[in-house]
Amino acid sequence: MATEKKSPRQGTKRSASDPTIELAQMPTTISHKYPISSDFSNDKDLLVPNEISNRAIGLLSCLTTRRLINISFTTLYQRSLKITWLDLLTRERRNLKSNINSVEKCFMINRLIAECTKDPYKFAQQTGELFEEIKSSMSTTFLSTWSAEDFYNQIIIWRRLQCQRRLFHIDYDEINRPQSLLTLQRFVSVLTNQYLNSYRVNPTIDNQNHLKKLLQHSFLIVAQPSIPECVAATKYEKTKDNYVAKLSSRIICLIDPDTIEKYFVLDSINVILYPFDRTVDSFGERQSALKWYTKPITDVENQIRMVLFAELDSISLQKLDIRNTRPLYSAKLCQLQFQIKVKTKEFHIEENLLYLSQPFGLCSHAQYYPEYVAKVLLYEVSLLTQTIDLMIHPDVLTDYLARYHVRIAGVKMKRHTCEYIRNILRIIYEGRKDVLMTAAFGIYEEILAQMISQMEMFIDHPFLAMMYHDGLFLGICNSALDQNLHGTREEPHILLRFNTLSTHQSIQHASVRFIVHNGQLIRATFHAKAFIDEMCRMIAEANSEKAKKIRLLSDTSNQTFYDFISYFDNELFRLDTAAAPMKDAYQPFIPILWNTMRTNTDLSEQQIPSPLFVVKTHPIDLSQTGASSMQVDTPHVMETHSQLPRTTEKITSQIDSIIFRVFEKLVDLLTKSTSPYSTQASTFLSSLVETNITQQKELITQAISECLQSPDFMEMSTQTSSDISSTSISADT
Numbered sequence: 001m002a003t004e005k006k007s008p009r010q011g012t013k014r015s016a017s018d019p020t021i022e023l024a025q026m027p028t029t030i031s032h033k034y035p036i037s038s039d040f041s042n043d044k045d046l047l048v049p050n051e052i053s054n055r056a057i058g059l060l061s062c063l064t065t066r067r068l069i070n071i072s073f074t075t076l077y078q079r080s081l082k083i084t085w086l087d088l089l090t091r092e093r094r095n096l097k098s099n100i101n102s103v104e105k106c107f108m109i110n111r112l113i114a115e116c117t118k119d120p121y122k123f124a125q126q127t128g129e130l131f132e133e134i135k136s137s138m139s140t141t142f143l144s145t146w147s148a149e150d151f152y153n154q155i156i157i158w159r160r161l162q163c164q165r166r167l168f169h170i171d172y173d174e175i176n177r178p179q180s181l182l183t184l185q186r187f188v189s190v191l192t193n194q195y196l197n198s199y200r201v202n203p204t205i206d207n208q209n210h211l212k213k214l215l216q217h218s219f220l221i222v223a224q225p226s227i228p229e230c231v232a233a234t235k236y237e238k239t240k241d242n243y244v245a246k247l248s249s250r251i252i253c254l255i256d257p258d259t260i261e262k263y264f265v266l267d268s269i270n271v272i273l274y275p276f277d278r279t280v281d282s283f284g285e286r287q288s289a290l291k292w293y294t295k296p297i298t299d300v301e302n303q304i305r306m307v308l309f310a311e312l313d314s315i316s317l318q319k320l321d322i323r324n325t326r327p328l329y330s331a332k333l334c335q336l337q338f339q340i341k342v343k344t345k346e347f348h349i350e351e352n353l354l355y356l357s358q359p360f361g362l363c364s365h366a367q368y369y370p371e372y373v374a375k376v377l378l379y380e381v382s383l384l385t386q387t388i389d390l391m392i393h394p395d396v397l398t399d400y401l402a403r404y405h406v407r408i409a410g411v412k413m414k415r416h417t418c419e420y421i422r423n424i425l426r427i428i429y430e431g432r433k434d435v436l437m438t439a440a441f442g443i444y445e446e447i448l449a450q451m452i453s454q455m456e457m458f459i460d461h462p463f464l465a466m467m468y469h470d471g472l473f474l475g476i477c478n479s480a481l482d483q484n485l486h487g488t489r490e491e492p493h494i495l496l497r498f499n500t501l502s503t504h505q506s507i508q509h510a511s512v513r514f515i516v517h518n519g520q521l522i523r524a525t526f527h528a529k530a531f532i533d534e535m536c537r538m539i540a541e542a543n544s545e546k547a548k549k550i551r552l553l554s555d556t557s558n559q560t561f562y563d564f565i566s567y568f569d570n571e572l573f574r575l576d577t578a579a580a581p582m583k584d585a586y587q588p589f590i591p592i593l594w595n596t597m598r599t600n601t602d603l604s605e606q607q608i609p610s611p612l613f614v615v616k617t618h619p620i621d622l623s624q625t626g627a628s629s630m631q632v633d634t635p636h637v638m639e640t641h642s643q644l645p646r647t648t649e650k651i652t653s654q655i656d657s658i659i660f661r662v663f664e665k666l667v668d669l670l671t672k673s674t675s676p677y678s679t680q681a682s683t684f685l686s687s688l689v690e691t692n693i694t695q696q697k698e699l700i701t702q703a704i705s706e707c708l709q710s711p712d713f714m715e716m717s718t719q720t721s722s723d724i725s726s727t728s729i730s731a732d733t
Contacts, residue, residue, distance in 0.1 A: 061410025
């Protein structure tokens with residue numbers, strides 16, 4: 001199966017399953033006759049997007065993000081209670097269609113099935129605990145001793161949390177867990193009625209200020225600007241009349257829709273786009289106003305509660321740079337301003353509320369996302385650590401990068417990755433800590449962009465995050481770990497990692513290296529265009545007894561190549577025919593040619609076989625992909641004993657013809673060369689062209705053998721493409 005090129009940084013948008021209803025369409029008294037869906041996952045994602053439960057970090061992460069199965073975790077869990085997780089996952093795997101995306105999903109489902117098979121009770125217990133935690137987040141219970149100040153403090157905590165959660169995972173164990181937003185909604189409704197009654201009885205300035213302060217704390221940006229493909233940047237595209245960029249942000253109102261409709265007039269939200277640096281343009285660009293919608297939410301007691309929210313899905317860029325006709329805010333950090341106007345129906349009280357979003361990058365192409373995420377990340381870390389005018393310490397920055405890793409990959413950063421990142425940042429810090437403060441803030445930007453670019457491979461290929469969690473894939477690490485491999489031909493030693501960070505460019509996708517030591521160190525690279533096909537073949541090779549003898553360098557002891565079996569199932573062969581074993585299997589052309597040349601009727605002619613190119617299949621040989629068109633159909637060559645002499649004679653004749661043409665080409669090239677040694681070599685080769693074909697074979701065989709055993713050649717890549725007819729070899733950087 002030919003590999004399709006994947007679009008970078010693709011994700012799945014989270015959306016509520018129930019259709020939204022415009023507030024204007026709602027009756028004066030909201031009816032509660034809605035079907036109770038009890039889909040706590042969808043409801044939680046609407047209220048507190050980007051919140052990651054500690055119980056979801058790890059293998060279960062893919063079940064909560066819809067990256068694997070486009071069904072909410074709550075629905076999956078409820079189905080598992082009827083047919084078990086094993087049957088549910090097996091059914092999902094059986095329903096996969098034959099394409100590249102399905103192959104990746106099959107890797108992940110295979111891993112979950114392996115985990116479930118190992119201990120079904122533990123798997124069910126873990127998913128059950130996760131379900132109960134999600135359900136508890138929809139609680140509406142609050143203490144009767146609460147005051148208005150308690151409510152205001154809760155809102156401050158929530159605003160800070162939802163700002164941080166766009167980029168970082170925040171553990172509730174680190175902070176005092178705030179009350180749920182449904183709890184705050186219930187409390188603010190009581191408080192609103194209380195303040196309205198107080199002002200009605202005693203219309204003083206103090207009572208008016210109490211009401212205004214309540215309104216100021218009743219709106220919350222729960223989703224800071226982002227897109228599914230990137231947490232803090234977006235790209236614009238040219239339409240017929242202007243430029244448009246996808247961008248998602250969400251605001252909720254904690255006063256319930258019933259109370260709003262009865263006592264207040266709530267206008268649509270005015271949105272203005274500004275450059276983060278206001279000196280570029282202090283006026284901004286006005287966007288389309290946001291309408292308010294209501295949605296039924298199910299609380300922990302299965303009671304329906306209505307929630308009022310507004311959502312942004314795109315921005316329009318009208319202002320152009322007169323120098324290049326691109327959007328004026330192109331290649332800059334930007335910010336949204338939301339203006340909310342609310343007034344009372346009964347009293348002449350009006351409040352204009354302004355809320356500023358966190359900054360985000362605006363660029364022309366997705367390849368620049370890491371650069372802007374790095375800028376935003378540094379800015380937010382400096383705010384959180386109050387080092388806006390100082391250089392961030394490497395230990396602090398490493399901690400926040402680990403939180404970012406959990407946020408986008410769903411798995412914790414390993415110790416070896418943390419230590420490697422900390423050492424790199426420390427070198428930069430020590431080398432630049434005495435520079436001027438104006439230059440110090442951006443010293444980390446380049447290296448952070450490189451790290452973020454590599455981490456985003458976990459978004460493109462979530463199964464890599466699973467392998468990283470299992471210790472089978474080292475992710476971002478020091479390439480010096482290659483020297484820790486000590487294998488033999490009988491027991492090779494391998495590791496998988498990202499390409500070397502120091503030579504990685506942030507605008508490029510990271511590549512995966514396969515390093516093996518079997519007496520000598522060999523570095524191979526999975527080809528970007530055939531990545532899934534080659535990964536599938538590698539996982540299929542792990543399903544063998546030989547794989548148990550191949551040791552794997554990992555943060556977990558005693559792991560072998562056979563441990564990749566957790567990602568294997570025969571369903572892969574249905575989804576990816578390139579990995580399936582076939583009766584008429586082809587073998588690479590070069591090894592067959594080399595083997596044929598060294599097999600000569602002249603028994604006195606002895607050749608030294610190459611340690612790399614042997615006809616026997618090696619369990620970790622990734623070069624045998626189906627992309628090469630120069631291949632020999634070996635089963636048909638050896639059809640019958642009666643045809644053997646004729647077939648052998650035909651092959652020998654063809655190879656002799658090839659060698660003859662190769663020597664002619666060499667003579668021609670040497671004749672045109674200006675080297676002082678070329679004339680002598682040309683004369684010698686010319687004498688062989690018309691004479692001894694055996695000597696010709698011997699010379700080419702020795703040349704190939706010496707070339708393949710040279711250090712430069714051993715730094716090889718397994719990069720193969722369906723568009724290229726021969727295997728390409730490249731050195732690791």
